[in-house]
Amino acid sequence: DADVTQTPRNRITKTGKRIMLECSQTKGHDRMYWYRQDPGLGLRLIYYSFDVKDINKGEISDGYSVSRQAQAKFSLSLESAIPNQTALYFCATSNSHTQYFGPGTRLTVL
Amino acid sequence: AQSVAQPEDQVNVAEGNPLTVKCTYSVSGNPYLFWYVQYPNRGLQFLLKYITGDNLVKGSYGFEAEFNKSQTSFHLKKPSALVSDSALYFCAVRDDRNTGKLIFGQGTTLQVKP
Numbered sequence: 502d503a504d505v506t507q508t509p510r511n512r513i514t515k516t517g518k519r520i521m522l523e524c525s526q527t528k529g530h531d532r533m534y535w536y537r538q539d540p541g542l543g544l545r546l547i548y549y550s551f552d553v554k555d556i557n558k559g560e561i562s563d564g565y566s567v568s569r570q571a572q573a574k575f576s577l578s579l580e581s582a583i584p585n586q587t588a589l590y591f592c593a594t595s596n597s598h599t600q601y602f603g604p605g606t607r608l609t610v611l
Numbered sequence: 612a613q614s615v616a617q618p619e620d621q622v623n624v625a626e627g628n629p630l631t632v633k634c635t636y637s638v639s640g641n642p643y644l645f646w647y648v649q650y651p652n653r654g655l656q657f658l659l660k661y662i663t664g665d666n667l668v669k670g671s672y673g674f675e676a677e678f679n680k681s682q683t684s685f686h687l688k689k690p691s692a693l694v695s696d697s698a699l700y701f702c703a704v705r706d707d708r709n710t711g712k713l714i715f716g717q718g719t720t721l722q723v724k725p
C-alpha cells in the first residue's frame with residue numbers, strides 16, 4: 502500500500518550496532534503496528550501503538566524499542582542488533598478492522 | 612487464545628483450474644477473519660475479510676472466501692487461477708477486539724503453472 506512507506510527497504514548491519522527502521526503513513530489512521538516475518542512462522546507482532554502516548558508490547562518485543570513521534574510516524578529500533586534479528590520487518594496501520602501494510606524492510610545482521 | 616492454521620505449505624494448480632487455499636481458526640466469540648497476499652519483494656496486500664453477514668465473501672483480484680462456522684474454516688478460493696496469482700498467502704484472525712491485533716497463519720505458497 503503506497504500510503505504506508507518504510508525506510509530503508511534493505512539494510513545490512515553488524516552485530517552490536519544500533520539501527521532504526523522508520524514508518525510513515527498518510528492514511529490518517531491512529532493505530533500502527535510493527536511485525537517481523539520469518540520463513541515458516543508467518544508474521545509476529547513486535548509493538549503496537551494507538552496514539553503518540555499509547556505504546557504496547559507485542560508477543561516478541563525483547564530486543565526492540567519503538568517511538569511514536571507523531572500520528573503518522575512510528576519507528577522501530579534495535580538497540581544492539583544480533584543475528585537472529587535478521588528478518589523482514591513490516592509496519593502496518595489500521596482503522597477499526599483492516600490493517601494496511603508497508604512494503605517491508607529486509608534487515609540482515611551479520 | 613486465538614489461533615489460525617494453514618495446513619498446506621504449498622499449493623500447486625494449473626492455470627485455468629480452480630484453486631483453494633485452506634485456513635482453519637480457533638477463537639472465542641465471533642471471529643474476524645482476513646486474507647492477505649504477498650507478492651515477491653512486496654508488502655502484504657489486503658484481499659478480503661469476514662466480519663459478519665454472508666458466509667461467502669468476495670475480495671480483490673477475483674478471490675473469494677467461504678466462512679464455515681461448523682468447520683471453523685475460512686478457505687480462500689478462485690474459480691480460475693492465473694499464473695500471476697502465484698504468491699504467498701496469509702490467513703489471519705483478529706486477536707483482540709480492543710487492540711485490533713492480528714494473529715497470522717504461517718503462510719501458504721501458491722504456485723500456478725501455465
